[in-house]
Amino acid sequence: MxxxxxxxxxxxxxxxxxxxxxxxxxxxxxxxxxxxxEDVFIANILKCRPPGNRDPMPEEIEACWPxxxxxxxxxxxKLIVTLGRHAMERFLPNQKISQIHGKVLRRExxxxxxxxxxxxxxxxxxxxxxxxRKTLIEDFQKIPxxxxxxxxxxxxxxxxxxxxxxxxxxxxxxxxEALF
Numbered sequence: 001m002x003x004x005x006x007x008x009x010x011x012x013x014x015x016x017x018x019x020x021x022x023x024x025x026x027x028x029x030x031x032x033x034x035x036x037x038e039d040v041f042i043a044n045i046l047k048c049r050p051p052g053n054r055d056p057m058p059e060e061i062e063a064c065w066p067x068x069x070x071x072x073x074x075x076x077x078k079l080i081v082t083l084g085r086h087a088m089e090r091f092l093p094n095q096k097i098s099q100i101h102g103k104v105l106r107r108e109x110x111x112x113x114x115x116x117x118x119x120x121x122x123x124x125x126x127x128x129x130x131x132x133r134k135t136l137i138e139d140f141q142k143i144p145x146x147x148x149x150x151x152x153x154x155x156x157x158x159x160x161x162x163x164x165x166x167x168x169x170x171x172x173x174x175x176x177e178a179l180f
Contacts, residue, residue, distance in 0.1 A: 092107060
């Protein structure tokens, strides 16, 4: 499951998230990892566009939260990929996207329980800041490995009670990659 900030003008009009330039880039990145848009669920923190396309206000996020929680509960995703700082901040407060992008984090969310998150820069940020494009693509290409680790961890837990070993290995590998 991918969660962004809010609909843009076209998205708001069409009622479908990520249909503009950022959506095309998202679909391109999905293709790079062997997925199509139809294989994933894409949502936004806000369900309608903020006036003037400004940043979401806390009360707007709170007002839309029950709908997002309903979507997450219905889908029960293995992984929630946050797209951009606004989505990241809602699930992983007090973090900086520049420090946690491309990292696997687990967190307990009262409405949905323990969940695995993977923070990415927003595709639009990579379109407007070319320097982020390579970083976003590299982080995105790690998603299959993250999903594999989640699945293996789930199987290990069912078979032996081991908690978190493969996810922690992925996290450790990412820390090691950061050293080079």
